[in-house]
Amino acid sequence: MLRVLVMVSGGGTNLQAIIDSVNTGDITNAEIVGVISNNYGVKSLERAKNAGIDACVVSPKDFASRAEFNDGLLAKVNSYKPDLIVLAGFLVVIPEQMIDEYENRIINIHPSLIPSFCGTGYYGLKVHEAALERGVKLTGATVHYVDKGTDTGPIIMQKAVEVREGDTPKELQQRVMEEAEWKILPAAINKIANNL
Ligand code: GRF
Numbered sequence: 001m002l003r004v005l006v007m008v009s010g011g012g013t014n015l016q017a018i019i020d021s022v023n024t025g026d027i028t029n030a031e032i033v034g035v036i037s038n039n040y041g042v043k044s045l046e047r048a049k050n051a052g053i054d055a056c057v058v059s060p061k062d063f064a065s066r067a068e069f070n071d072g073l074l075a076k077v078n079s080y081k082p083d084l085i086v087l088a089g090f091l092v093v094i095p096e097q098m099i100d101e102y103e104n105r106i107i108n109i110h111p112s113l114i115p116s117f118c119g120t121g122y123y124g125l126k127v128h129e130a131a132l133e134r135g136v137k138l139t140g141a142t143v144h145y146v147d148k149g150t151d152t153g154p155i156i157m158q159k160a161v162e163v164r165e166g167d168t169p170k171e172l173q174q175r176v177m178e179e180a181e182w183k184i185l186p187a188a189i190n191k192i193a194n195n196l
Helices: 011-022 044-050 064-080 096-103 125-134 171-195
Strands: 003-006 030-037 055-056 084-087 106-110 138-145 156-162
Touching: 003 171, 011 030, 011 044, 011 171, 030 044, 030 064, 030 084, 030 171, 044 055, 064 096, 084 171, 096 125, 106 171, 138 171, 156 171
Parallel strands: 003 030, 003 084, 030 055, 084 106
Antiparallel strands: 106 138, 138 156
């Protein structure tokens, strides 16, 4: 049974997709052992609680320095003894020591078809604003392993989504989440959990 730790920062719709997929059997051989948020009071924490999943907050605001936050975050991660760490909208830079300790065991969902619209500064709505600005006809989402770069690790899964005439960034973000993110993130976890 793969022990999955999910790290979040906000609304948690990707976390919810994972929870739902475990419940429906679209993800097998895996259990969500915990949720870590870097923010207090976000909907992700409510979603975890409603699903009976242990959740906690490790906030940079609670530490005197970034180095102490990094140590605190890694200690909390280790306490769950995860086999796989899933960054589901987690907007904090992962400490290098954590990437070393969990090499090839951290995955991330990014809301574009990497290598387009990714890297430093491309997160959340900014990704979709850039896609609309460029005028691409197809965008989508990518699940990739996390390495020491930004959105640079090996790609696991991608799904394309059409851009429609007149899309706003918000409308495009919603379509990418519904049609791509919420499908390929659970599918990637299932693939890893079952060595597919
Ligand atoms: C999503 O847009 C995802 O692509 C990005 O961060 C956002 C997370 O949303 N990584 P949610 O917290 O899962 O709803």
